[in-house]
């Protein structure tokens with residue numbers, strides 16, 4: 001049983017990662033979707049109740065047979081979840097794993113702490129920019145300051161929406177079956193296409209450039225010239241889109257545009273610092289860990305650093321309270337979209353799994369008291 | 385038209401599985417050991433064997449694990465996911481025997497016959513035949529990750545030892561103490577965090593985590609070093625150069641190579657083909673195999689296949705009547721015996737407690753039992769009339785009889801004013817078990833049991849009366 005490496009699962013809003021402990025990367029990163037009875041794709045995040053249970057059954061079965069090639073009854077499972085995992089989602093997963101798949105044991109680990117594992121640091125801010133939201137989680141000496149966690153709905157999805165809007169605003173030219181027309185609302189491409197427009201053509205502009213774009217948006221200045229080159233994007237056999245160069249640099253600006261009280265990806269970090277004990281602010285600002293697929297856009301980290309330096313000096317709220325002139329980042333040990341997974345792979349290869357995981361027997365015996373997993377203490381194990 | 389209807393009409397008749405799910409007969413298994421219906425949701429799915437879909441090689445489980453479920457000799461195109469074809473050619477290389485001369489050796493490159501991507505395009509060197517296949521790309525972080533695994537193992541072992549010591553003399557709150565080393569529960573329970581936070585503020589918690597790692601003298605591993613030296617955007621490339629979309633990889637292509645996630649097509653590397661799994665299914669109640677495929681990877685046959693389709697009478701709607709709310713209509717259902725033994729069949733109404741709200745019509749069932757002949761492919765179907773006389777069929781009830789198939793005329797009464805009319809009944813029949821022998825007769829006689837299935841029949845929408853439309 002010992003050489004049977006545990007399975008690690010992480011169900012993100014957009015992507016699901018699966019693989020085995022002690023491996024360097026997930027075996028696969030797949031979309032968090034299942035096929036509906038009409039053959040259409042349904043996002044796991046849009047489901048609840050028995051439909052969600054059924055969807056988890058389907059996707060987990062696909063993971064085990066298509067990507068992992070192992071039997072679910074023979075492997076312990078480590079499940080990565082974020083602080084905001086909804087209770088019903090967790091409950092559904094727990095039930096499906098223990099009752100339907102009869103996994104021998106399950107350990108739930110928090111995403112942000114697993115992100116710290118590969119770096120061997122115990123104090124820092126984990127900034128996770130995924131699909132639905134960006135979230136900054138401060139950790140001091142291994143302890144999560146739950147009340148200081150900040151989040152905002154900025155992520156891959158927001159950029160996709162922005163790309164769609166800008167294609168309309170900038171009157172992008174779409175060649176449809178050989179006929180040229182202006183892209184409009186009814187041409188809306190699905191998230192697959194928008195995501196590839198983003199991944200293939202967009203980037204995060206340098207700070208100064210961002211300022212120019214912001215001034216233009218506020219109506220103070222002309223649109224900055226020297227925009228990037230337009231790009232022909234082949235949507236499919238019949239559709240070709242001419243992506244305006246301006247869109248390529250400005251779509252990602254949504255992460256940094258500051259309007260009034262709204263959050264940007266950079267203010268999230270400063271807000272976290274504001275709500276953390278003064279003694280720790282410097283250490284936290286010197287230990288920034290960036291994770292999540294959206295942070296992989298070219299130029300992102302540099303821009304974030306410049307934004308932080310700017311805001312901390314120019315915005316009163318921050319300059320009066322945070323005396324920091326340096327923000328330091330930990331270089332990623334792997335691609336940013338699976339750092340937490342790698343952390344769990346390292347963490348899960350230790351005795352911890354045997355000690356902390358909750359066996360199926362224990363689960364079945366104590367089922368009634370599973371109000372909230374986090375309230376659950378491993379007492380029954382200690383009494384034996 | 386009728387044929388197409390037939391194929392798509394399978395959802396009209398549903399059988400209830402032992403687990404409660406209702407499925408068409410083709411989606412249901414029948415466990416001959418516990419004599420119950422099973423569906424894919426109530427059987428164990430197991431990895432039976434693994435094989436490469438391309439070269440059809442059967443790969444023993446242990447090798448499959450070592451190779452991370454990948455075929456050692458087949459590759460997929462990193463550009464379009466088609467299978468790559470190895471192209472062999474004669475390359476001239478310096479001779480081993482004559483330092484000045486040249487000799488030829490067989491070499492290979494990989495080519496996609498679909499999109500024409502080739503390992504030559506992206507500068508991957510050709511491989512000589514017999515040199516042991518294409519090298520795998522080494523992950524750049526391997527050493528560090530291996531070091532980290534060792535490091536955390538030592539910490540975890542220490543924690544385990546501490547925990548074992550404490551087990552003898554437990555003190556209050558020790559569970560929390562154990563957990564805070566990794567902060568796991570702390571992150572999840574606000575109440576707990578609050579108490580730990582106060583401790584952290586007052587500086588009384590010296591990090592167990594850090595102190596433990598400091599004493600790990602045997603594993604010299606430094607924590608990650610943060611830097612404010614972050615690489616700026618390559619402005620020249622993004623602002624001044626043309627971007628050719630086809631040279632940049634898509635998100636799907638990147639995720640095919642999780643470790644490297646190449647941004648450009650020029651960084652692509654051939655992808656090892658993933659092995660396919662042949663599944664076997666096992667009954668959750670009695671542990672017997674329900675589906676067991678043959679080992680031969682090119683075979684699509686099964687060693688064991690207990691599909692209900694082979695054992696259980698198939699019910700179909702032969703003719704749908706006009707369904708008028710609360711009025712009697714005649715519906716014709718056919719029953720077909722797919723099994724090698726004949727069956728005595730009777731239809732039974734549901735008990736009150738078995739009714740549910742999806743049932744929207746009443747069906748009047750015959751009291752009499754009827755016989756379904758066994759399936760026999762070798763016999764020419766007898767004439768209707770001869771069979772009919774043999775079984776003394778009631779012409780009011782039985783519309784036709786042809787071999788193992790029989791037609792029944794039944795009365796239904798829709799109990800709704802609009803919507804679909806669904807009726808439900810139990811089909812009870814005897815089953816001669818050819819697999820499980822009867823123990824009491826010393827195993828010489830096949831065991832005969834009576835079983836029954838709950839069957840839902842969707843007859844279609846009722847005709848709404850004119851008053852209700854108006």
Ligand SMILES: [Zn+2]
Pocket residue numbers: 401402403404405421422423424425426
């Ligand atoms: Zn079932």
Ligand SMILES: [Zn+2]
Pocket residue numbers: 436437438439440441455456457458657
């Ligand atoms: Zn192969």
Ligand SMILES: [Zn+2]
Pocket residue numbers: 461462463464465466496497498499500501
């Ligand atoms: Zn190809």
Ligand SMILES: [Zn+2]
Pocket residue numbers: 415416417418419667668669670671672
């Ligand atoms: Zn059984």
